[in-house]
Amino acid sequence: MKKIVFTGGGTAGHVTPNLAIINEIRGGDFQIDYIGSRNGIEKELAEKAGISYHSISSGKLRRYIDFENVKDIFRVMKGCVDARRVLKKLKPDLVFSKGGFVSVPVIVAASTLKIPIYIHESDLTPGLANKISQRFATKIFTSFDETKKYLPEAKTEAIGSPIRKEILSGSRERGRKWLEFHSQLPVLLIMGGSLGARKINEAVRDNIDELTKRYQIVHLCGKNNLDESLLNKSGYKQFEYVHEELADILATTDLVITRGGSNAIFEFLALEIPMVIIPLSKAQSRGDQILNAKSFQSKGYSLTLEEEDLTKESLLEHLEMISQKEMLMKEKMRSGNQTDALQKLVDEIRAI
Structure with missing residues (x-):
């Protein structure tokens, strides 16, 4: 049985594409787990969909100067430790990320365990989380052709956005x-x-x-x-x-x-x-x-x-x-x- 861990959160836009993919592969020969924050919308949506959910510590990635940034450095570091512990237990064949600040600790932890990492970037320019995560990714997929110029060419492919079949x-x-x-x-x-x-x-x-x-x-x-x-x-x-x-x-x-x-x-x-x-x-x-x-x-x-x-x-x-x-x-x-x-x-x- 193949084991896939999904991550991504902060907004519904970072979760619903993951759910669209999960609905296509769940059952049969796939074990699916989701790693997200303790109180984010991803927790509510994943649990409502009946997906095994694992909470980790997470900070917010800000583009402006704020004292909370100092605290969040430690939250992200703890999130890396939390995510590594979950991933060592699950031993997934792949981590798939849709971005959002909670995905960064998961991707960093997966890279230390040599787990393949796939990322999908929805917007025309990469968000901060995916800008950080791109260096660890095995493959990167984008919704817009224009996005490829912001990402490593050798591992990036523009494919559009995964649409919910329903x-x-x-x-x-x-x-x-x-x-x-x-x-x-x-x-x-x-x-x-x-x-x-x-x-x-x-x-x-x-x-x-x-x-x-x-x-x-x-x-x-x-x-x-x-x-x-x-x-x-x-x-x-x-x-x-x-x-x-x-x-x-x-x-x-x-x-x-x-x-x-x-x-x-x-x-x-x-x-x-x-x-x-x-x-x-x-x-x-x-x-x-x-x-x-x-x-x-x-x-x-x-x-x-x-x-x-x-x-x-x-x-x-x-x-x-x-x-x-x-x-x-x-x-x-x-x-x-x-x-x-x-x-x-x-x-x-x-x-x-």
Whole structure:
């Protein structure tokens, strides 16, 4: 039986691709374990999926000066010791990482034990964790072709993003029925990330009367972000989040407003849904979503609206532009030569 250890966390974007791979290989001749932080989202998601989970100490990798950085050096060192102890017990054939600060101690520990290490980088430029980890990796896979120039050429391959198979199996008919939508107006999906996006939520709700004249709206607004005054608004359905219904909602979606997280936009690409991407600003992030959005726009898959430029008027303008370009965008997506990244990674793991 082959033993595979997965790691990655801090955000859902570092976990869901791992779960997509795990769902393809679990059972049969694979023993699967997950190493993550004690309180991160990866612990909740892995345990919910029934995966054997091992907690380690972890610090946060900051790009700015902070006294906590000193404490976190010791947390990371302890994390290396914790991870080495777990790996010596499990004796895996491979460690697979999706990044995030918790992955660094695991990768360092695996390298000291001569365990092969595979890394997948989602964003156009590598995050700090993967910048540190790249030197220890056996192979590195990327979502964007442009990312290869930032990583060791000899061991890096651009393959796209591993897409969850379940999102490809939705039913437009079931989605419309569940949402109680009709077929006379297109469906607009708004997703601001797992926690929602306050400014996007506000721009949508400030425009709600005008928007519902043109679209039927599904608004995934994030935890504690429901607007009770709009619960009975015709043509507008809001949810904190959805689970099993997501595939059917995506199947009935015609246009989407989204953040610029790599996993999300590659899923919309696979489903051929034209996008208005509103990336996190540099004040809120390292700017990776801005680069992701620019890459997709340059390929004709989306339009970009910077958060600093987001107003009631600019939101309507971009939706009008994307409606005019919808068929061209779908054609660009269809002819984009996207590879099956999930199957590629499964094949690479099976070859260990």
